[in-house]
Amino acid sequence: MRTTEHIHDSDGHGDPTLYRTPADAVAAPPEALAYVVGFDPTAQQADALFTVDTDPASPTYGRVKSHATLPDLGNELHHFGWNACSSALAHAGHHHAARRFLIAPGLRSSRLHVFDTVPDPAHPRLVKVIEAEELATKAGYSRPHTLHCGPDGVFLSCLGGADGADGPGGVALLDHESFDVLRSWETERGPQRLAYDVWWHLRQNVAVTSEWGTPSMIEDGVVPELLLNRQYGHSLHFWELETGRHLQQVDLGDEHQMVLELRPAHDPEATWGFTNTVINVEDLSASVWLWNREGEDFKVRKVITIPAEPAQPEDLPPALKPFGAVPPLITDIDLSVDDQWLYISAWGTGDLFQYDVSDPFHPRQTAAVRLGGIVGGGQPHPAEPDVPLTGGAQMVELSRDGRRVYLTNSLYAAWDEQFYPAGIDPWMIKLDADTSNGGLSVDSRFFPHGEDFLGLRVHQTRLQGGDASSDSYCYRR
Template identity: 75%
Template sequence: MAGPREKLAYVVGFDRSARRPDALFVLDTDPGSASYGRVTHMTEVPGLGDELHHFGWNACSSALAHEGHHAPERRYLLAPGLRSSRLHVFDTHPDPARPRLVKVVEAAELAAKAGYSRPHTLHCGPDGVFLSCLGGAGGADGPGGVALLDHETFEVRRAWESDRGPQRLAYDVWWHLAHNTAVTSEWGTPSMIENGVDPDLLLGRGYGHALHFWDLDTGRHRHRVDLGDEHQMVLELRPAHDPRATWGFAGVVVSVADLSASVWLWHREGEEYTARKVITLPAEPAKTEELPPALQPFGAVPPLVTDINLSVDDRWLYVSAWGTGELLQYDVGDPFHPRRTASVRLGGITGRRPHPAAPQTPLTGGPQMVELSRDGRRVYLTNSLYGSWDDQFYPDGIDPWLIKLDADPERGGLRVDERFFPHGEEFRGLRVHQTHLEGGDASSDSYCYP
């Protein structure tokens, strides 16, 4: 938290048409720079149709807690292609402002060595880099799971699980390092997500609705915590950074009972983990003619919580409601009783709130991936979820943007930075998904000693 302020941000972008290469963008985040808030560099990948989605650093705080990582230096950015199953390795040395693509791990290696495809999320962890995957090998739709990559060569080593128990659906993976506990969440297999939300699956409660707890060192499944099958798509996991803690937050996209979204707290009771709902965001009524076809039968906009983020001091939780176009801030000093402290409206399926720097131009998309600086003072937002889901909920198209907000980590509060608004053609026509910051950010580290 006391590290220097980031001067650069890295953002992945993808071409929805798959006719141009995807890319890693570099943005200037130094407010004293003449190019503040602008894209300063772009590194393309060699293939087509990757759909770069989530990505991450090769080294994090957990690199200090295990053997095998001889030089824990935050240097490489690893970017999987969610549709291609390729993994791209970017080197930010010697010039962090001009990262170079130095390695591509092909889909065949991931399939042959780990038995997986469709890599989604990665975190540096004990034993290797943990890479969660949605699909199986050889065209198998599942089960999804976690592949282990070598910390230094980034070669695929093996599947992490030794006994998966009832787990079949995958999404995120995180852990409580000091308590030998891993946690995974559930979205769906590739056939369930790649063409947008399947209404029959959704109303039939067929998407993921559980958390899974594991032995971190062995990959053995301990137990499953079902949140109730009305709570569809358990996505982002954010464990407490304090290594003594045994709690964390999980975001749920939608309830089929009332179109609300929710955030759940998992915590340990005795030797077992359990979960409770601590935040509910209701759907908002809307005129039928203002809704995309997928939502017209319901007459309402679901919040669609698609990302959450927890500050490094475990004090502030940020919740992205991609459907209603709202970023919410909660004081979670008491994680069992979050207290809403601020919100900002940007974009949204209806209303389409503009950026203050361009008040006459309604924003497309809504707050989606949210990243937070280590000191908790800067929040970065992008607006694309997944190509086919973008098309379903924002059928008029997604014009890319990256927005920065200033946060008050003492009292709470959010304010949009009017000087920082890269958007549109600045991203060369690519949609942008996730952001990571030079030196690290709130979601790059799994713990922080007080």
């Protein structure tokens, strides 16, 4: 563990970015900054955390304000998150909770980098590095992926076992304030072996985890034999949150490969949420599923299917030529804080879909925008009509009030090369969302891209003051 300076939390009493209810979060002032991680797929250049101006009244709106470069190579920053979210208001382990630190795991290096956004949120500072050895020794895991502030610590999902071994993957706990690795979270693992995301229904003492694959299954790209033999993840797992005890496995069917993002309802009394599968090996479609508690058990049902699109083999990358079609490849979803709108990014076709999910059992599509894509490249950005949108709509983040949608275009280096072999130039796009009747429009003033990000590919976005995919709440009113 390397510490560049002493870490201490400021007194977070009354921190205005920790919201008692989802309605409070929706009503809070809009974000003025976005934080975006960028990585070098060749591992020759250091990865970085970028700060982007999201204040429309600012003279630097839509531009990168600063970047903080990592001191080491080969990390591949991917998902990252805040040290605290609104549910910290009810966590005994948080003595002075404040949404202050950003923790950025390296999916390839297994290191964790901690950035402090105080005193200058526009210029975060790297203050701590946790080495892979600490994660392996104390928790038995590697390849950290997703993190959320939880009741016993920061929950960190990991794809691999110690030192990059092929599992089982699981969840490591980090100390709320020092971010030291404490232990593995699971106490009775049951049948769970593959890992990806972790979230929860806090008031119901239930955690949920999903499945992608072990390090050898993902780090060199999609393995066709594993995909066609249906060996990637296809189940959800439900756990007792307080104890880490496995309660239930629900198999979505082994044709539905790669169960990824978990988006539980923000209403703390609700027991439903959405997840996505990347690809159906029988017809190349992708899907979104709803889980819901019925009695003591959880039921999971498919509620959205997005079909593959026919294409000429000469327009397809080698991996897809035999199929003559573009799979939508749903790689991210995001649920608005008011639980009314679901956004789905189809990285293969480049589409961002908006659905009205006020009735989560019967979603209704209300808008779609094509941004990039394997075939055709979609429409150029209105700010730069001569700049092709390489890659496709991928990571999606949503403001707390649901009116702004931020997108980036890279998935994971080895997978980028398979589906976009001509290369991916980084871009970040903002869309304005109609939260009354539905609708999406591209903001022509907001388009950091290319060398704005030093040529690094950009993945996940976090928003100052919290965002739709990283906050959970303890109170309904």
